[in-house]
Amino acid sequence: xxxxxxxxxxxxxxxARLALTDEEKILFARQLDSxxxxxxxxxxxxxxxxxxxxxxxxxxxxxRPDEVRPSxxxxxxxxxxxxxxxxxxLFKVPRVLGG
Amino acid sequence: MNELxxxxxxxxxxxxxxxxxxxxRACLEQIERTDPRLHAFLTVxxxxxxxxxxxxxxxxxxxxxxxxxxxxIAVKDNICTRGLRTTAGSRILEAFDPPYDATVVARLxxxxxxxxxxxxxDEFAMGSSTENSAYGASRNPWAPDRTPGGSSGxxxxxxxxxxxxxxxxxxxxxxxxxxxxxxxxxxxKPSYGRVSRYGLVAFASSLDQIGPFGRTVFDxxxxxxxxxxxxxxxxxxxxxxxxxxTAALAGDIRGLRVGVVRSMLEDGVDxxxxxxxxxxxxxxxxxxxxxxxxxLPHARFAIPVYYLIATAEASSNLARYDGVRYGFRAPxxxxxxxxxxxxxxxxxxxxxEVKRRIMLGTYVLSAGYYEAYYLKAQQVRTLIRQxxxxxxxxxxxxxxxxxxxxxxxxxxxxxxxxxxxxADVFTVxxxxxxxxxxxxxxxxxxxxxxxxxxxxxxxxxxxxxxRAGDAYERDTTWWKRKPEVT
Numbered sequence: 001x002x003x004x005x006x007x008x009x010x011x012x013x014x015x016a017r018l019a020l021t022d023e024e025k026i027l028f029a030r031q032l033d034s035x036x037x038x039x040x041x042x043x044x045x046x047x048x049x050x051x052x053x054x055x056x057x058x059x060x061x062x063x064r065p066d067e068v069r070p071s072x073x074x075x076x077x078x079x080x081x082x083x084x085x086x087x088x089x090l091f092k093v094p095r096v097l098g099g
Numbered sequence: 100m101n102e103l104x105x106x107x108x109x110x111x112x113x114x115x116x117x118x119x120x121x122x123x124r125a126c127l128e129q130i131e132r133t134d135p136r137l138h139a140f141l142t143v144x145x146x147x148x149x150x151x152x153x154x155x156x157x158x159x160x161x162x163x164x165x166x167x168x169x170x171x172i173a174v175k176d177n178i179c180t181r182g183l184r185t186t187a188g189s190r191i192l193e194a195f196d197p198p199y200d201a202t203v204v205a206r207l208x209x210x211x212x213x214x215x216x217x218x219x220x221d222e223f224a225m226g227s228s229t230e231n232s233a234y235g236a237s238r239n240p241w242a243p244d245r246t247p248g249g250s251s252g253x254x255x256x257x258x259x260x261x262x263x264x265x266x267x268x269x270x271x272x273x274x275x276x277x278x279x280x281x282x283x284x285x286x287x288k289p290s291y292g293r294v295s296r297y298g299l300v301a302f303a304s305s306l307d308q309i310g311p312f313g314r315t316v317f318d319x320x321x322x323x324x325x326x327x328x329x330x331x332x333x334x335x336x337x338x339x340x341x342x343x344x345t346a347a348l349a350g351d352i353r354g355l356r357v358g359v360v361r362s363m364l365e366d367g368v369d370x371x372x373x374x375x376x377x378x379x380x381x382x383x384x385x386x387x388x389x390x391x392x393x394x395l396p397h398a399r400f401a402i403p404v405y406y407l408i409a410t411a412e413a414s415s416n417l418a419r420y421d422g423v424r425y426g427f428r429a430p431x432x433x434x435x436x437x438x439x440x441x442x443x444x445x446x447x448x449x450x451x452e453v454k455r456r457i458m459l460g461t462y463v464l465s466a467g468y469y470e471a472y473y474l475k476a477q478q479v480r481t482l483i484r485q486x487x488x489x490x491x492x493x494x495x496x497x498x499x500x501x502x503x504x505x506x507x508x509x510x511x512x513x514x515x516x517x518x519x520x521x522a523d524v525f526t527v528x529x530x531x532x533x534x535x536x537x538x539x540x541x542x543x544x545x546x547x548x549x550x551x552x553x554x555x556x557x558x559x560x561x562x563x564x565x566r567a568g569d570a571y572e573r574d575t576t577w578w579k580r581k582p583e584v585t
Contacts, residue, residue, distance in 0.1 A: 012465065015461050016457050016458060016461040019443055020446065032462070035406065041403055042400050045475075047475060052474055057291065057337070081425060093423055094432065094437045
């Protein structure tokens with residue numbers, strides 16, 4: 001049974017904000033299907049009553065005081081931006097609202 | 100000069116018998132000689148390294164005790180270095196110039212180390228061969244038609260080819276240990292939380308850990324001691340005292356209980372690899388270790404569990420690459436709508452393996468599949484941890500091969516991602532349980548390719564595996580062999 005179709009690939013790529021070519025859709029459908037077929041062996045394992053491990057550290061780190069500390073200057077924070085607007089201290093993005 | 104270990108360099112520079120500049124120049128010359136063939140480095144900071152070396156040669160007396168005084172080091176390119184380009188092997192970070200040092204890099208500098216440059220790796224550390232680097236694969240110094248392993252392949256190559264005595268890598272599913280094994284050097288993944296991840300480009304945050312490479316266990320222990328310890332900037336770094344790891348290397352392993360997982364040596368392991376590991380177990384026994392059999396019944400589920408969890412975390416971590424705050428933005432999308440800009444930026448900025456893992460991770464986290472895959476994998480992760488807990492009631496360290504085969508040929512597995520994943524069988528279980536593990540050379544194949552031995556320890560017990568590895572090293576000479584390319 002093929003679990004992963006190109007329609008699934010399109011749905012997931014949409015969620016992941018990835019534009020894929022037609023060739024990539026076909027290739028990923030095939031490859032992800034084979035990976036999931038293999039991964040499905042865990043689905044058959046009886047895990048009733050087993051707690052999930054999301055993290056191996058038992059003791060979650062303690063809170064700390066909410067204090068202002070030194071951080072990057074605005075110019076440094078903008079320095080790696082593809083479209084910085086240093087005069088305004090902003091990152092430029094394509095228009096989000098209106099036309 | 101290039102044969103000196105970090106320990107020897109430090110002693111020589113501290114006592115004045117070596118100049119840091121001389122050592123640094125020898126490394127830079129070795130890079131010039133070998134890197135056109137091996138491609139270990141993505142960026143070499145010649146000027147910065149020589150300037151720092153000159154500074155160390157003019158040092159004050161107070162600096163003489165620094166643990167890595169004058170020791171050159173190569174740093175994997177997914178670890179941020181202030182003012183030195185950090186790409187993580189990705190096109191999307193091609194021009195990224197970090198405004199800060201990762202905590203480990205700040206600690207290296209404070210310890211007197213000299214950063215030579217940044218090493219090649221699979222894109223975002225996703226891969227086992229460096230073939231997923233956007234900047235081309237590195238080559239194995241023992242056989243340049245073969246991969247050095249990955250993802251920290253460039254760091255392993257730099258150390259094996261004598262371009263640097265020590266290096267840093269990162270290990271999520273084996274990315275320090277496997278290239279160390281395939282290149283014939285020592286590599287270690289510390290316990291999760293032992294080393295700060297601040298400034299490490301995130302792949303899978305519950306698994307990622309920075310680790311040391313060296314040609315000897317002592318050098319790995321020395322480097323680990325410098326980078327380990329609590330960091331307020333990483334909430335997952337542990338508030339635990341850092342022992343003097345080098346002090347653990349006393350050579351005495353009498354009574355140490357060494358666990359062997361017989362079933363894992365029988366199936367799917369290259370015959371020469373299995374032979375070398377069994378021989379290594381005999382060496383440990385001859386030194387007084389007690390050999391015990393331990394089962395890890397869920398070990399065979401480690402690969403699917405790892406690839407479900409790591410990709411889920413990666414899909415979330417890599418959402419930050421959106422062409423807005425840093426990194427690449429697809430050209431010509433400034434006047435498009437925001438969504439097109441995102442989709443084109445990510446389509447053009449990421450390579451195939453990264454896209455594949457983002458897709459897989461997004462899928463297993465998506466509505467209707469979360470329980471079946473992601474939650475299930477987290478439950479089986481618990482079973483894998485419990486296996487190790489049970490095994491460590493009878494053993495102090497567990498021995499396995501690091502990789503089921505020696506180095507494979509470039510191009511051999513790139514078209515079959517699942518085949519590539521299956522090679523991680525011995526390494527992926529360890530980070531799922533958060534444990535420390537060491538890989539060190541334990542032999543060579545008939546074709547002259549290195550074979551690696553993996554020693555897995557209890558949580559926070561790096562000392563046991565370092566002590567066992569050092570004891571093994573004292574009775575063997577594999578670590579002294581050097582590839583012809585040097």
